[in-house]
Amino acid sequence: MSRRPYIRKVERSWWLRQPRYVLYMIRELTSLFVGLYCALLVVGLVRLSQGQAAWDGFVAAFSSPLGVAFQLACLTFAIYHSVTWFALTPKAMPLMMKDEPVPGIVIVAAHYAAWAAVSIVVLIAAGI
Amino acid sequence: MSETITLEVLRYHPETDSEPHFQRYTVPYRDDWVVLDALNHVKDHLDATLSYRWSCHMAVCGSCGMTINNEPKLSCHTFLRDYRGGVIRVEPLDHFPIERDLVIVMDSFMDKLSSVKPWLIPRQDRPLSAGEYLQKPGELQAFHQYTQCINCLLCYAACPQIGLNEDFVGPAALALAHRYNLDSRDGGKDARAEVVASNQGIWECTFVGACSEVCPKQVDPAAAIQQTKISASVDWLKDLLTPGAHR
Numbered sequence: 001m002s003r004r005p006y007i008r009k010v011e012r013s014w015w016l017r018q019p020r021y022v023l024y025m026i027r028e029l030t031s032l033f034v035g036l037y038c039a040l041l042v043v044g045l046v047r048l049s050q051g052q053a054a055w056d057g058f059v060a061a062f063s064s065p066l067g068v069a070f071q072l073a074c075l076t077f078a079i080y081h082s083v084t085w086f087a088l089t090p091k092a093m094p095l096m097m098k099d100e101p102v103p104g105i106v107i108v109a110a111h112y113a114a115w116a117a118v119s120i121v122v123l124i125a126a127g128i
Numbered sequence: 129m130s131e132t133i134t135l136e137v138l139r140y141h142p143e144t145d146s147e148p149h150f151q152r153y154t155v156p157y158r159d160d161w162v163v164l165d166a167l168n169h170v171k172d173h174l175d176a177t178l179s180y181r182w183s184c185h186m187a188v189c190g191s192c193g194m195t196i197n198n199e200p201k202l203s204c205h206t207f208l209r210d211y212r213g214g215v216i217r218v219e220p221l222d223h224f225p226i227e228r229d230l231v232i233v234m235d236s237f238m239d240k241l242s243s244v245k246p247w248l249i250p251r252q253d254r255p256l257s258a259g260e261y262l263q264k265p266g267e268l269q270a271f272h273q274y275t276q277c278i279n280c281l282l283c284y285a286a287c288p289q290i291g292l293n294e295d296f297v298g299p300a301a302l303a304l305a306h307r308y309n310l311d312s313r314d315g316g317k318d319a320r321a322e323v324v325a326s327n328q329g330i331w332e333c334t335f336v337g338a339c340s341e342v343c344p345k346q347v348d349p350a351a352a353i354q355q356t357k358i359s360a361s362v363d364w365l366k367d368l369l370t371p372g373a374h375r
Contacts, residue, residue: 092357099264
């Protein structure tokens, strides 16, 4: 009897087969916006180094309706990325205390607490 | 007439078929039947040419993994009652070549599994007279969940990275490597790192997490891989700062 194993090709639409793959792809997409926002902050630093006029132009562009809409989109994606990442942290960073695993909810809560603490420091530093 | 349910099974006979095709079977519906019972009914009463793997019928042997309505599942663990009134589509596991009907070729997995050296590699050889290696309950708990793997390959079928790169070592093998790396009796982490921490190892994983969702034994390979990424990064950093000193 001859062997002739059949290999099925992965379709380009593989990520539409399961809701879990769609959510994964959305999460991957959010990285693009987080990365874009970081790149724009670097552009802002460069404009700042070029003097008052360049910086004012940068601030004006960020304050325009298009700029605000972009930042809102980035904020939404960053929150989605952060929340889904925090939900996964007990898997990546399990802790043992006295030979017992620390409950996942404690690890997740610690991340939210750290997020809040860092946000408060940033807001205070920004003088808000 | 008593109630029935329809199975739609992917068939492939290499002697006669150029590609797989679906074949429908109508089988009796019973509340306490699993998909494997329905396949056995087909084999015994309707079509003896149907090929599939199974053995224990109790989610222990890991032989009967199949794609059931697009989801990798153990057919002995999947009740007909969850699909009542519908059609059950049964296919071989994704991402593996089809040998025949629902039987896949799993040679690639066997090679990957042995490549991560999934056995105890003690730090030092000890004579038998030294007795057994002792382990505290907490040390056992550190890796116990990863010992539950039954090599059913549902995680490989669920992992899109396996579909996109067949050389990826994959969830079950990496979870087993992690199991031995965590074992207090083991000293083989560096020997495994060559494969585990390679580009085809943990770094090919993008944390989709599907492997852990479909695992019938709650092994959680995704967690094992992310933990290995952290551990491998720390080892890399140590090596960079103090070459050779920490080994």
